[in-house]
Amino acid sequence: MSAPAVPRTAPAVPFHVPHTAARQDAYLRQVLESGDHDGDGPFTERAAALLSRITGAPKVLLTPSCTHALEIAALLLDLAPGDEVVMPSFTFAPTASAFALRGAVPVFTDCRPDTLNLDETALEAAITERTRAVVAVHYGGVACEMDEIRRVAAAHGVPVIEDNAHGLGGTYRGRPLGGLGALAAQSFHATKNVHCGKGGALLVNDVSLAERATVVRDRGTNRHQYFRGQVDKYRWVDLGSSYILPELLAALLAAQLEEMDAVQRRRHALWDLYHAGLAGWARDQGVTLPVCPPDREHSAHLYHLVCPTAEDRAALLRHLADHGVRAAFHFQPLHTSPAGIRHGRSAPGGCPVTERVADRLVRLPLHTGLSDAQAARVVEVLLAFRTGATGATGTAGAHGPGSHRGGGSAPHAGPAAR
Ligand SMILES: *Cc1c(COP(=O)(O)O)cnc(C)c1O
Numbered sequence: 031m032s033a034p035a036v037p038r039t040a041p042a043v044p045f046h047v048p049h050t051a052a053r054q055d056a057y058l059r060q061v062l063e064s065g066d067h068d069g070d071g072p073f074t075e076r077a078a079a080l081l082s083r084i085t086g087a088p089k090v091l092l093t094p095s096c097t098h099a100l101e102i103a104a105l106l107l108d109l110a111p112g113d114e115v116v117m118p119s120f121t122f123a124p125t126a127s128a129f130a131l132r133g134a135v136p137v138f139t140d141c142r143p144d145t146l147n148l149d150e151t152a153l154e155a156a157i158t159e160r161t162r163a164v165v166a167v168h169y170g171g172v173a174c175e176m177d178e179i180r181r182v183a184a185a186h187g188v189p190v191i192e193d194n195a196h197g198l199g200g201t202y203r204g205r206p207l208g209g210l211g212a213l214a215a216q217s218f219h220a221t222k223n224v225h226c227g228k229g230g231a232l233l234v235n236d237v238s239l240a241e242r243a244t245v246v247r248d249r250g251t252n253r254h255q256y257f258r259g260q261v262d263k264y265r266w267v268d269l270g271s272s273y274i275l276p277e278l279l280a281a282l283l284a285a286q287l288e289e290m291d292a293v294q295r296r297r298h299a300l301w302d303l304y305h306a307g308l309a310g311w312a313r314d315q316g317v318t319l320p321v322c323p324p325d326r327e328h329s330a331h332l333y334h335l336v337c338p339t340a341e342d343r344a345a346l347l348r349h350l351a352d353h354g355v356r357a358a359f360h361f362q363p364l365h366t367s368p369a370g371i372r373h374g375r376s377a378p379g380g381c382p383v384t385e386r387v388a389d390r391l392v393r394l395p396l397h398t399g400l401s402d403a404q405a406a407r408v409v410e411v412l413l414a415f416r417t418g419a420t421g422a423t424g425t426a427g428a429h430g431p432g433s434h435r436g437g438g439s440a441p442h443a444g445p446a447a448r
Contacts, residue, residue, distance in 0.1 A: 045356035047399035048220040051285035061281045069274035073281040080287040085208035087233035089240040092275035096195045096217030099232040100128035103213045109134040116156045117165035118148040119365040119381040136374035138365035140381040144321040150178040156377035167193040171329025172322045173202035200329035212236035226282035246270040297330035304333045307409035315417040333394045340389040342417040353411040
């Protein structure tokens with residue numbers, strides 16, 4: 031019994047192609063001709079204003095990456111060695127590393143099996159008297175259970191910080207992601223919906239932190255007060271680093287943010303195409319598709335499948351690669367990673383859902399360079415795949431375990447991170 035055959039000869043479908051904005055070349059030229067490349071120029075102002083409008087954040091500071099924005103957040107918390115920061119295990123290394131750099135202990139919490147976000151029911155048990163913050167990561171741009179997370183954090187007097195690397199453009203109960211934590215970190219890495227090659231932003235929603243965040247970002251100096259004429263010389267006043275985004279990259283970012291509505295429309299159309307095309311197949315094959323509860327809008331940052339077993343995932347990645355579809359797995363659990371073991375610990379109960387999902391998840395190509403025909407091809411290739419799920423019923427092609435198994439070896443396809 032074999033699955034329907036699909037041709038193997040079509041040109042490869044790339045996993046990711048960074049978006050190109052129409053005005054980016056002109057904006058770059060403008061900066062080069064201005065001779066003012068440093069940062070905090072007119073394009074920085076324009077990009078920050080756009081981000082403010084999208085997220086509602088009252089203060090936006092562009093940074094060289096999301097990682098750097100998280101590092102600023104960690105500095106603003108005045109962490110002491112042994113302080114703890116609660117976060118999901120299912121996230122990218124810098125979510126944890128930024129806080130561990132300040133001597134804090136990341137406390138890794140499990141994720142919900144549906145949204146793959148921090149399990150809010152496990153949060154209370156993860157908090158101790160050393161907890162200084164909770165980091166919420168909106169996986170794939172589907173919001174965390176923010177009301178409950180904020181309630182638990184507030185009951186313990188600690189702020190919530192959003193790692194909103196995936197979430198720009200998403201909402202939760204009518205409110206934009208990035209505007210829900212005391213601070214939020216954005217990424218404009220080339221793999222994100224809009225990008226400048228490598229960049230980020232710190233969104234400061236708690237305005238009492240705005241002045242200090244500005245100092246930390248500018249090497250710990252009060253240079254911004256000097257430019258405003260508030261002091262006659264600027265000095266070293268706090269810990270900080272060189273966290274300002276160069277103006278050339280701000281120009282790229284401004285061009286991208288100006289097109290963000292179109293980028294999001296296109297990504298949502300592709301996401302919806304996958305979701306509709308794969309629903310019946312996923313049900314039959316025991317594959318889980320992304321879940322977005324009705325009280326929130328996702329950001330169409332990624333489209334993922336969770337296979338019934340790790341062997342199914344290995345076989346599926348091989349099947350996709352054999353048919354020229356570039357796919358990838360994603361985050362490896364932080365609580366079992368070498369640095370996670372050294373610098374962090376698991377919350378009570380461990381992270382069994384994270385371990386299961388990380389071994390079974392596949393991300394599909396999703397980018398503005400993808401045509402409808404290419405997305406339809408991805409669907410067609412997937413529909414020809416059968417998992418070994420014994421519970422799979424209802425299709426003529428379904429079969430017992432084994433025939434599409436890959437012998438259990440780890441998949442070699444696809445980058446592990448991002
Ligand atoms: C991409 C990503 C980051 C890091 O972004 P950079 O801008 O590359 O530093 C952080 N957290 C998550 C969840 C990410 O996906």
